[in-house]
Amino acid sequence: MDIENINIKSSIGVIGGIITSSESRRGILIPTLHKMQLENGYLPEDLLRLLSKKLSIPLAEIYSVASFYKQFHFTPRGKNIVRVCTGTACHVRGSAKVVDALQNRFNVKAGETTEDLKLTLETVGCVGCCGLAPVVTVNEGVVGAVGPKKLKGLIHDIEEGDDNGKS
Amino acid sequence: MEKVNSLEAFKNLQLLLKEETFKEGVPRLRTCTGTACMATGAQSVINKVEEEAAHSGKHIDIVKTGCQGFCQQGPVMKAEPYGYYYKQVRAADAHDIVGTTFSAGFPVRNLLYRDNILSEPKEIMETLPFYKKQMRVALHNNGLIDPRNINHYIAVGGYTALVKALETMTPEQVLDEVDKANLRGRGGAGFPAGEKWKHTKKAKSKIKLVIANGDEGDPGAFMDRSIMEGDPHGLIEGMLLCAYAIDAQYGFVYVRHEYPLAVVHLKLAIKQAEEMGLLGNNILGTGFSFTLDVREGAGAFVCGESTALIASMEGERGFPRPRPPRLSDIGGGAWGYPSNLNNIETFACVPHIISRGADWFKSIGTENSPGTKVFALTGKVKNTGLVEVPMGITLREIIFEIGGGILDGKKFKAVQTGGPSGGCLPEEYLDLSVDFDSLRKVGSMMGSGGMVVMDEETCVVDVAKFFLSFTKEESCGKCPPCRIGTYQMLEILKKITSGHGEPSDLDNLEQICRKVQKGSLCGLGQSAPNPILSTLKYFREEYEEHVHDKYCRAKVCSGLGTYSIDHSECFLCGLCKQACAFGAVKETRRSFFIDQDMCTKCKSCYMACPIGAVKVGKGTAKAARK
Numbered sequence: 001m002d003i004e005n006i007n008i009k010s011s012i013g014v015i016g017g018i019i020t021s022s023e024s025r026r027g028i029l030i031p032t033l034h035k036m037q038l039e040n041g042y043l044p045e046d047l048l049r050l051l052s053k054k055l056s057i058p059l060a061e062i063y064s065v066a067s068f069y070k071q072f073h074f075t076p077r078g079k080n081i082v083r084v085c086t087g088t089a090c091h092v093r094g095s096a097k098v099v100d101a102l103q104n105r106f107n108v109k110a111g112e113t114t115e116d117l118k119l120t121l122e123t124v125g126c127v128g129c130c131g132l133a134p135v136v137t138v139n140e141g142v143v144g145a146v147g148p149k150k151l152k153g154l155i156h157d158i159e160e161g162d163d164n165g166k167s
Numbered sequence: 168m169e170k171v172n173s174l175e176a177f178k179n180l181q182l183l184l185k186e187e188t189f190k191e192g193v194p195r196l197r198t199c200t201g202t203a204c205m206a207t208g209a210q211s212v213i214n215k216v217e218e219e220a221a222h223s224g225k226h227i228d229i230v231k232t233g234c235q236g237f238c239q240q241g242p243v244m245k246a247e248p249y250g251y252y253y254k255q256v257r258a259a260d261a262h263d264i265v266g267t268t269f270s271a272g273f274p275v276r277n278l279l280y281r282d283n284i285l286s287e288p289k290e291i292m293e294t295l296p297f298y299k300k301q302m303r304v305a306l307h308n309n310g311l312i313d314p315r316n317i318n319h320y321i322a323v324g325g326y327t328a329l330v331k332a333l334e335t336m337t338p339e340q341v342l343d344e345v346d347k348a349n350l351r352g353r354g355g356a357g358f359p360a361g362e363k364w365k366h367t368k369k370a371k372s373k374i375k376l377v378i379a380n381g382d383e384g385d386p387g388a389f390m391d392r393s394i395m396e397g398d399p400h401g402l403i404e405g406m407l408l409c410a411y412a413i414d415a416q417y418g419f420v421y422v423r424h425e426y427p428l429a430v431v432h433l434k435l436a437i438k439q440a441e442e443m444g445l446l447g448n449n450i451l452g453t454g455f456s457f458t459l460d461v462r463e464g465a466g467a468f469v470c471g472e473s474t475a476l477i478a479s480m481e482g483e484r485g486f487p488r489p490r491p492p493r494l495s496d497i498g499g500g501a502w503g504y505p506s507n508l509n510n511i512e513t514f515a516c517v518p519h520i521i522s523r524g525a526d527w528f529k530s531i532g533t534e535n536s537p538g539t540k541v542f543a544l545t546g547k548v549k550n551t552g553l554v555e556v557p558m559g560i561t562l563r564e565i566i567f568e569i570g571g572g573i574l575d576g577k578k579f580k581a582v583q584t585g586g587p588s589g590g591c592l593p594e595e596y597l598d599l600s601v602d603f604d605s606l607r608k609v610g611s612m613m614g615s616g617g618m619v620v621m622d623e624e625t626c627v628v629d630v631a632k633f634f635l636s637f638t639k640e641e642s643c644g645k646c647p648p649c650r651i652g653t654y655q656m657l658e659i660l661k662k663i664t665s666g667h668g669e670p671s672d673l674d675n676l677e678q679i680c681r682k683v684q685k686g687s688l689c690g691l692g693q694s695a696p697n698p699i700l701s702t703l704k705y706f707r708e709e710y711e712e713h714v715h716d717k718y719c720r721a722k723v724c725s726g727l728g729t730y731s732i733d734h735s736e737c738f739l740c741g742l743c744k745q746a747c748a749f750g751a752v753k754e755t756r757r758s759f760f761i762d763q764d765m766c767t768k769c770k771s772c773y774m775a776c777p778i779g780a781v782k783v784g785k786g787t788a789k790a791a792r793k
């Protein structure tokens with residue numbers, strides 16, 4: 001990501017016209033972190049340093065903001081990001097078992113990435129598909145009503161392919 | 168797209184679009200493309216229908232709509248002009264849909280909804296039990312139009328309320344109408360929108376903001392998502408009306424990052440509205456200006472709280488702060504500008520109120536809670552999905568008529584309303600009228616409208632533990648009562664569910680609950696004890712069973728009870744022995760039995776037994792050995 005050339009004025013939008021330039025710089029912090037993470041998969045330290053210079057926000061403060069939010073990560077992530085929903089509906093319909101099965105199969109804990117970077121396993125609060133509970137998302141795709149059979153297929157796909165689950 | 172420069176020109180455009188779009192009698196398939204239906208293959212059905220139609224030389228107008236609500240039966244679609252409602256459609260059904268329905272006019276029978284295999288199929292959407300009692304206001308356009316197409320929205324009467332307001336009403340009149348309608352905030356607390364708007368309007372600042380709260384962090388809720396995805400223009404129009412009423416120039420939609428499709432649709436809708444001259448400077452040539460932007464959250468439930476949301480928008484950690492100043496005060500809103508924050512569903516109701524009038528709105532629902540409310544009905548009910556019902560409907564009607572009753576013929580146990588800030592209600596309240604005040608009176612809450620149904624196989628203590636682990640995880644940590652209290656409450660619940668509960672735990676738990684309620688700074692901490700307090704109130708005997716008898720009647724909590732095998736049922740398949748990782752299931756020549764000393768109560772054998780011959784009994788292992 002080309003941090004040097006971020007245009008703060010245009011990134012903040014019209015609201016930039018009525019707030020101070022330091023407020024604008026702060027205001028684009030979170031959207032910029034999102035972009036950075038989209039491109040790199042995580043937030044690399046060197047880029048955060050550059051960003052800190054560009055926005056004149058101390059690095060410690062950038063970390064303090066970024067670490068507050070669950071969506072930001074500071075270490076590389078797996079090729080497949082598998083998120084098991086543990087929201088109420090999914091919980092009631094047995095998502096804990098799905099988490100257990102994936103944890104055992106890939107030998108990672110929720111929130112971790114496998115050593116071969118094949119998979120990052122996470123839990124999420126609710127993906128808003130509760131009607132299909134229990135729900136698992138694989139990268140951008142949503143898999144609903146995950147029972148033993150679907151789970152098996154999912155595990156198989158992750159083990160075999162490397163750009164699967166994009167259905 | 169050309170900019171529309173006057174109200175007259177817009178009205179002409181609307182007439183034109185009304186005539187051209189959705190012509191009557193045209194064969195049309197309104198296919199749900201909401202997240203759930205897409206996940207179950209709606210796109211491949213669409214492709215195949217298009218292919219089949221082209222093949223047979225028939226033109227079928229396919230409208231890719233937002234979520235139609237009946238997610239669990241997806242993909243769902245409606246065939247017009249017949250009104251047939253199809254569910255669980257597969258690509259392989261495309262041939263029949265084109266041939267049988269669109270060529271011959273008959274329904275495809277195996278795609279119709281039935282209550283069960285023996286009952287007659289229902290052809291028409293509105294006659295399905297799931298839809299019969301519903302009334303769609305906020306979700307009015309979901310299922311009707313393609314959210315990516317502004318022309319569709321206009322063709323079904325969209326932006327008429329805006330035009331009416333700009334042409335015939337002063338800002339005060341718009342505000343009065345909303346105030347008179349007694350529209351109460353749909354985001355949880357039910358605060359009257361009119362009051363809030365008045366307050367922001369009064370603030371002496373040249374610049375004001377309108378913010379829509381699309382954070383929807385409640386687990387088990389997805390109504391705001393479906394509006395943002397399925398009817399973004401409805402939200403925009405509601406925000407425009409608010410901006411006009413309170414004289415605001417800028418607006419933001421704060422959307423949770425986990426809703427990428429909502430972000431895409433909102434951005435597209437904003438762009439289309441700008442191009443048409445419905446957003447931006449000098450809207451429809453009237454001199455009214457309003458600019459709208461989208462901000463994404465980053466995964467923190469507390470950011471749904473109003474002051475935390477502002478902090479997050481400004482690029483800070485999402486810490487709540489004490490009020491006053493309120494958001495509507497100078498110095499309280501984003502960047503200090505007075506800001507009016509409402510929930511997505513709240514805004515989505517506004518255009519309907521303006522175009523049909525406050526009296527119409529008040530004719531729906533109850534006296535103190537007029538209008539409708541969208542619920543995300545989930546859990547152990549037959550029909551899950553989004554339902555919009557008039558307030559005042561009973562829980563029983565929602566769960567047993569719309570929801571079709573409990574899954575697998577099990578017994579109803581409780582319904583959890585209001586998410587982490589709400590509570591669990593037992594059977595005796597099934598006839599309770601659902602509105603803001605009556606729910607609060609019995610210790611629950613409307614919240615954002617999550618409704619999770621539980622059957623006898625759900626353990627209420629486990630559910631309380633679930634919500635507490637959520638709130639503990641999400642507590643921002645700023646104030647100690649919440650940070651430490653949620654941790655302590657969770658520890659006690661863990662102790663109880665793992666079989667180590669002591670009698671004093673229940674009293675301690677109650678005490679901590681009261682203190683956290685009183686001492687916390689924001690709504691998260693203040694409401695965190697609700698799930699515990701309500702379950703303690705209505706299901707105390709189950710807590711006591713956990714503590715005194717080491718028994719979980721729902722058989723959910725592992726670590727409780729004594730496990731044994733009923734030899735009269737057991738047919739010696741040996742699965743329990745395989746399942747037990749601790750070697751506690753022993754085999755003799757004629758039977759399997761469980762060694763109480765080795766059993767860790769992990770429940771594996773109970774889960775493994777295909778016929779339920781493993782029994783979980785009350786009491787301790789010692790008692791079982793005797």
Ligand SMILES: Cc1cc2nc3c(=O)[nH]c(=O)nc-3n(C[C@H](O)[C@H](O)[C@H](O)COP(=O)(O)O)c2cc1C
Binds near residue numbers: 357383474690
């Ligand atoms: C911890 C917490 C989380 C909240 N999350 C949301 C949310 O996700 N969406 C929402 O609309 N309101 C949420 N609220 C309520 C908002 O603070 C605010 O009251 C609401 O958005 C106002 O809109 P309304 O008056 O239209 O309901 C939350 C409140 C608290 C205390």
Ligand code: SF4
Binds near residue numbers: 487641646691
């Ligand atoms: S009550 Fe909890 S979430 Fe709210 S400010 Fe205090 S610590 Fe943060």
Ligand code: SF4
Binds near residue numbers: 739
């Ligand atoms: S799994 Fe059930 S039926 Fe099979 S041996 Fe064990 S107790 Fe008997």
Ligand code: FES
Binds near residue numbers: 091388
């Ligand atoms: S609770 Fe799992 S998708 Fe909502």
